[in-house]
Amino acid sequence: MAKKPKKHTIDVEDGDAIPLEIEPALLAFIILKARAFDAKVAPVEPDPASNAADDDEREILEDYPSDLTETELRDAISELPDDASVDLLACFWLGRGDFTLEGWAEARAQATERLEDDLVDYLLGEPAVGDFLAEGFSQLGYELEDYAG
Numbered sequence: 001m002a003k004k005p006k007k008h009t010i011d012v013e014d015g016d017a018i019p020l021e022i023e024p025a026l027l028a029f030i031i032l033k034a035r036a037f038d039a040k041v042a043p044v045e046p047d048p049a050s051n052a053a054d055d056d057e058r059e060i061l062e063d064y065p066s067d068l069t070e071t072e073l074r075d076a077i078s079e080l081p082d083d084a085s086v087d088l089l090a091c092f093w094l095g096r097g098d099f100t101l102e103g104w105a106e107a108r109a110q111a112t113e114r115l116e117d118d119l120v121d122y123l124l125g126e127p128a129v130g131d132f133l134a135e136g137f138s139q140l141g142y143e144l145e146d147y148a149g
Helices: 024-039 052-059 069-078 082-096 101-114 119-124 129-139
Strands: none
Touching (some): 024 082, 024 119, 024 129, 069 119, 082 101, 082 129
16 A cells, blocks of 8 residues: 655745645635635625615625625634645644745644534634635745635
8 A cells, every 4th residue: 555645744945836736726715715704794784775786886785684695604614624624724824924835734633633623614703814715825835826716
């Protein structure tokens, strides 16, 4: 039986992206949804009935019950398998500055221990979660623009 290669060995000098258990495209989707979620504010007009031609510009940042941004974000995170959830949480911590890239293995180990708690509520309760995830994603060697089709 062939040995499985270590996926989390880090050589920060080679410039390659760190292999992840979470698909980079899925992580990019979560980052974009998290940024949209972070930008939401309470509606100024709970029931907008003004000129429909200019409502879209204002409504995009307002958090209406019919807006599925939070639901889509919660679903994407809650449906992750454990290994992918570990990478997501470790990426968040990396971007927030709790760990350095050289400490990626330690971040993953601590994230593994932390998974028993509700990851969705933890992440969505953190201000700027989207920006921290994006920063971690970048530090891991990924460009958000490559996945934000």
